[in-house]
Amino acid sequence: MILFLIINYHTSTLAGIYIHIPFCKQACNYCNFYFSTSLGNKDKFIQSLLREIELSNGYLQGEKIETLYLGGGTPSQLTIGDLKLLLEKLQSVYDLSSVQEFTIETNPDDLTEEKIKELSELKKYGLNRFSIGVQSFFDEDLKYMNRAHNAEEAIASIKRVQNAGFENITIDLIYGTPTMNDEYWKKNLDIAFELNVPHISSYALTVEPKTSLDKKILKGESKPVDEEQSARQFKMLMDEMRGHNFEQYEISNFARDKKHAIHNSNYWFGKKYLGLGPSAHSFNGVSRRWNVSNNINYINSLEKNELNFEEEILTEAQKVNEKIMISLRTMWGFSITNYELRITNEIQRSLQQIDAAHYTFENGILRLTDEGKFFADKIAATLFIDEVE
Numbered sequence: 001m002i003l004f005l006i007i008n009y010h011t012s013t014l015a016g017i018y019i020h021i022p023f024c025k026q027a028c029n030y031c032n033f034y035f036s037t038s039l040g041n042k043d044k045f046i047q048s049l050l051r052e053i054e055l056s057n058g059y060l061q062g063e064k065i066e067t068l069y070l071g072g073g074t075p076s077q078l079t080i081g082d083l084k085l086l087l088e089k090l091q092s093v094y095d096l097s098s099v100q101e102f103t104i105e106t107n108p109d110d111l112t113e114e115k116i117k118e119l120s121e122l123k124k125y126g127l128n129r130f131s132i133g134v135q136s137f138f139d140e141d142l143k144y145m146n147r148a149h150n151a152e153e154a155i156a157s158i159k160r161v162q163n164a165g166f167e168n169i170t171i172d173l174i175y176g177t178p179t180m181n182d183e184y185w186k187k188n189l190d191i192a193f194e195l196n197v198p199h200i201s202s203y204a205l206t207v208e209p210k211t212s213l214d215k216k217i218l219k220g221e222s223k224p225v226d227e228e229q230s231a232r233q234f235k236m237l238m239d240e241m242r243g244h245n246f247e248q249y250e251i252s253n254f255a256r257d258k259k260h261a262i263h264n265s266n267y268w269f270g271k272k273y274l275g276l277g278p279s280a281h282s283f284n285g286v287s288r289r290w291n292v293s294n295n296i297n298y299i300n301s302l303e304k305n306e307l308n309f310e311e312e313i314l315t316e317a318q319k320v321n322e323k324i325m326i327s328l329r330t331m332w333g334f335s336i337t338n339y340e341l342r343i344t345n346e347i348q349r350s351l352q353q354i355d356a357a358h359y360t361f362e363n364g365i366l367r368l369t370d371e372g373k374f375f376a377d378k379i380a381a382t383l384f385i386d387e388v389e
């Protein structure tokens with residue numbers, strides 16, 4: 001019996017599906033995701049997405065689906081009719097009977113009583129998790145970031161989603177905004193705790209090249225981001241979360257009562273996933289591929305029944321280095337015991353270059369300390385292994 005269970009476990013890994021909805025009401029000035037603020041091509045996009053679902057059928061090699069994630073862009077920009085069409089098609093192509101977590105990303109300004117009532121109809125397809133793009137509970141920060149909602153809408157939307165019976169809610173919060181001093185960052189966190197959400201994703205505001213925020217800062221029209229402030233507020237974030245029984249299971253992700261995001265955790269564990277929609281990425285254990293980041297090109301290809309993506313077959317070193325990069329960010333850490341001696345020796349040699357206060361190494365598992373989390377990317381890069389000729 002035990003042998004049967006073990007074999008069964010190893011032969012039936014589950015996979016995830018991510019769908020990128022490339023529309024937003026308004027462009028947040030820091031954003032470098034792919035989206036359009038025009039809904040002009042929406043109907044053609046939906047038809048193309050339905051076609052892509054059919055054409056990508058073989059990518060996950062018949063695996064059952066464990067998680068569904070509607071992200072973007074802003075999926076709550078679609079109508080309930082669009083969303084149902086999409087889910088009906090998915091159901092006709094994939095076995096969704098094992099879906100444990102179905103998340104929809106939303107923005108507070110979309111979450112009216114009426115919209116939430118409509119979205120509640122998606123419970124029959126398994127919808128059980130809302131991700132709400134709050135970013136801040138203060139208008140000054142929201143204006144700085146050119147968000148489409150205000151603070152009042154942020155709070156009201158969370159309460160409405162809770163009142164509709166969805167307990168599994170995650171909110172995004174951004175720190176390091178020049179308009180937000182430490183006192184207001186603490187207030188932001190206190191409001192989130194009072195609202196009793198079980199999951200928070202929190203990121204430092206980063207100024208990506210060529211974004212409108214980058215251009216405004218260069219022209220002196222917006223205040224620049226202060227890295228010291230960001231580092232201080234990241235420390236506050238970790239301390240406050242710990243004090244409120246939230247587990248930092250990934251550098252930017254915190255959950256209480258084990259409400260970890262299953263979909264995202266599966267990315268970090270290296271499970272397979274299929275990404276649909278413009279700019280979406282997919283991974284099937286061997287290759288990584290990414291769809292064209294352009295609505296018109298995406299639609300034109302699918303109208304000819306062609307998928308439009310680029311693909312990369314991962315080398316052994318790329319697989320190891322991705323694993324180092326991703327798993328070091330998690331509380332589960334990076335296990336060096338799963339690799340051949342040449343690789344473990346190389347990693348252990350590199351480890352000697354890293355400040356001992358930045359990591360722990362127990363039973364072959366490397367984990368970052370709080371101090372090390374400030375340097376996660378640099379530490380990962382130091383541990384990367386070389387390609388074998």
Ligand code: SF4
Nearest residue numbers: 024027028031072073
């Ligand atoms: S709503 Fe999200 S995806 Fe859209 S512009 Fe803002 S940050 Fe980017």
